[in-house]
Amino acid sequence: MEFEALNDVKDTNTVCPIHQTKTVSFGGRNPFCPDCQRKKIEEEEKLRVQTAAERHRRRQTVETLEKDSIVGDPTLKKVSFDTYVPDNLETEKALQLAQVFATDYLSPDRKFNVILTGLPGSGKSHLAMSMLKYINENAAPSMSCLFISVNDLLRRVKDSISNTKSFYTEENMIRLLTAADVLxxxxxxxxxxxKRESSESSEYNQRLLFAILNARSRTIITTNLSSRELEEIYNPKIVSRIYRGVEGHIIKFTKATKDKRSKINF
Structure with missing residues (x-):
C-alpha cells in the first residue's frame, strides 16, 4: 500500500534536544520531532481515557443522587444540614445525630440502618436528604447515594408493567436501589x-421492598409509623431487614416538634 503523502516528509538540519534525533517537516508544517509527536499523541489518548473513566465514575457515584433519585417533594432537592433550623431541644438533637450518622457512613465498613420516625412535617425527609448530600460531598473515595420516595417508586414500577419502554421496571429498580452505597x-x-389506621401493605409491595432491603445493610428510612405499626403492616422478614443495625441509630420526633410545613388557617 502506498501513501503518497509520505513523499512530502523531509528531514531537516535541526535536532530534537530531547531525543537527539533529526526533526522532520511535513506538508509545510514547522519542523517537529517524530518521537515528541508520538509521545504527545500517547499522552492525549491517556488523558481522554482518564477523562472518560472519571466521567463514568462520577456518573456511578456523586451524580447518582441528582440523576436517579425519585423525590416526591421537589423542595427537598435544595435542602442541606445548613438549611435545617432547629427550634427546640428535640430538633437540635435530631440534627446532631443525623450529622454523626452521616459521618459514620463515610467509612464503607460501617453497616447499619437509620430510622427517622415521627409525625408528618417534623423534618425527617429534610435530614435524610441532608445526610446523603453530606456523604456525597465528603466521601473519599466517592459513594453512590440515592433518595427514593417509596410511594412514587411503587407507582412507577407498577406503571411500567403496561409501558414496555419505561425505565422504572421492577428489575431495573431492584438493581439500582441495591447497588447504591447509601439509600x-x-x-x-x-x-x-x-387512612389513619394501619392496614397491611400489599403482597406485591412487600415482595419488592423485601428484594431491596434484603440485599442492603446501609439504608436510611423515614416513616410516620411506630415500630408497632411497622410490624402490623409488614411481614416479619421485612421488619427484620428494616431493623438491621438500627439499635442506637433511631431519630425520633414527638409532638414536641411542630409541623414545619406551612399551614393555611381559615
Whole structure:
C-alpha cells in the first residue's frame, strides 16, 4: 500500500534536544520531532481515557443522587444540614445525630440502618436528604447515594408493567436501589394506606421492598409509623431487614416538634 503523502516528509538540519534525533517537516508544517509527536499523541489518548473513566465514575457515584433519585417533594432537592433550623431541644438533637450518622457512613465498613420516625412535617425527609448530600460531598473515595420516595417508586414500577419502554421496571429498580452505597427510603408505610389506621401493605409491595432491603445493610428510612405499626403492616422478614443495625441509630420526633410545613388557617 502506498501513501503518497509520505513523499512530502523531509528531514531537516535541526535536532530534537530531547531525543537527539533529526526533526522532520511535513506538508509545510514547522519542523517537529517524530518521537515528541508520538509521545504527545500517547499522552492525549491517556488523558481522554482518564477523562472518560472519571466521567463514568462520577456518573456511578456523586451524580447518582441528582440523576436517579425519585423525590416526591421537589423542595427537598435544595435542602442541606445548613438549611435545617432547629427550634427546640428535640430538633437540635435530631440534627446532631443525623450529622454523626452521616459521618459514620463515610467509612464503607460501617453497616447499619437509620430510622427517622415521627409525625408528618417534623423534618425527617429534610435530614435524610441532608445526610446523603453530606456523604456525597465528603466521601473519599466517592459513594453512590440515592433518595427514593417509596410511594412514587411503587407507582412507577407498577406503571411500567403496561409501558414496555419505561425505565422504572421492577428489575431495573431492584438493581439500582441495591447497588447504591447509601439509600434513603422516604415515607415508608405511606404505600399501605392513606387512612389513619394501619392496614397491611400489599403482597406485591412487600415482595419488592423485601428484594431491596434484603440485599442492603446501609439504608436510611423515614416513616410516620411506630415500630408497632411497622410490624402490623409488614411481614416479619421485612421488619427484620428494616431493623438491621438500627439499635442506637433511631431519630425520633414527638409532638414536641411542630409541623414545619406551612399551614393555611381559615
Amino acid at each position: 434513603v427510603l422516604d415515607d415508608l408505610g405511606s404505600e399501605s394506606s392513606f
